[in-house]
Amino acid sequence: MRLSNILVVLASASLALAQQAIISRGIIVASKSDIDSDAKGEDVYKHTSNGVIAAASILRKGASLVGYNPSEQYAAYITPVFKAFEWKLSKFPGFKEPKVTFKWIDLNGGPQDLEKAVKDAYDSYDNGLLSKTLREEIPTTNQHKEIDAVGINIVSINKRRVWRHTVVKLVTLRIRIETDDEQRVTVPQQIANLVVEEYELDSHYLADKAKKLADDIERTSARDFEHYFRTKTVKPEFAWFDALEQDPIAA
Numbered sequence: 001m002r003l004s005n006i007l008v009v010l011a012s013a014s015l016a017l018a019q020q021a022i023i024s025r026g027i028i029v030a031s032k033s034d035i036d037s038d039a040k041g042e043d044v045y046k047h048t049s050n051g052v053i054a055a056a057s058i059l060r061k062g063a064s065l066v067g068y069n070p071s072e073q074y075a076a077y078i079t080p081v082f083k084a085f086e087w088k089l090s091k092f093p094g095f096k097e098p099k100v101t102f103k104w105i106d107l108n109g110g111p112q113d114l115e116k117a118v119k120d121a122y123d124s125y126d127n128g129l130l131s132k133t134l135r136e137e138i139p140t141t142n143q144h145k146e147i148d149a150v151g152i153n154i155v156s157i158n159k160r161r162v163w164r165h166t167v168v169k170l171v172t173l174r175i176r177i178e179t180d181d182e183q184r185v186t187v188p189q190q191i192a193n194l195v196v197e198e199y200e201l202d203s204h205y206l207a208d209k210a211k212k213l214a215d216d217i218e219r220t221s222a223r224d225f226e227h228y229f230r231t232k233t234v235k236p237e238f239a240w241f242d243a244l245e246q247d248p249i250a251a
Helices: 048-065 075-090 111-121 129-137 203-208 210-216 222-228
Strands: 020-030 099-107 149-159 167-176 190-200
Touching (some): 020 129, 020 222, 048 075, 048 149, 048 203, 048 222, 075 167, 111 129, 129 149, 203 210
Antiparallel strands (some): 149 167, 167 190
16 A cells, blocks of 8 residues: 555644654454345344444444544544544443553564554454554555555454354554655554443343434444545645545454
């Protein structure tokens, strides 16, 4: 992935924002039957088996209410509205009390080193999909040497067959990067902060309020969820790129 496709430098922004490219991604860790659920209306919220679709619909609704739409926004505007999105989710009564995890990641190498470090520190719950996704989103080239940091925001829906519950995870990682004279990106030695916020769906609340939720929230499929939360557009002077070159939905 070329960083020129996703970075945005705000002309009158603070220096910190002006030097950071922001990338967003949506992923799902669930069985194919959960992902392909055709539940509609109240059934989306009445049955725990439809947790993936319920979560996808709730997340997209919450994001749209605060103007967080990575698939249509310039990357530099994502960080402020992502914070608003986090706040909105924390106030939704259909989630149980959130769990927040902070992990310091000791990096001393490239993207592959980051993937291993994240997996060792946190990523046992999904067989490495989170760490793999973070590694994939690190750019390999950068045409703008003033960009010296990358912020990655991941919105993840997690439902294993052995679980009856569905968990939403908001993952943020900020890392410094270096760019050589040939525009190749490397990840210098550093201590990076990985933050994971976990929100478990409250199945009792959803079932009790199923009709109102179905009336108020448009159904969102797994595929539409992935598309909505994937950074797609860039500043007008940069070319469009294919945001769906890899399918992040895990069977």
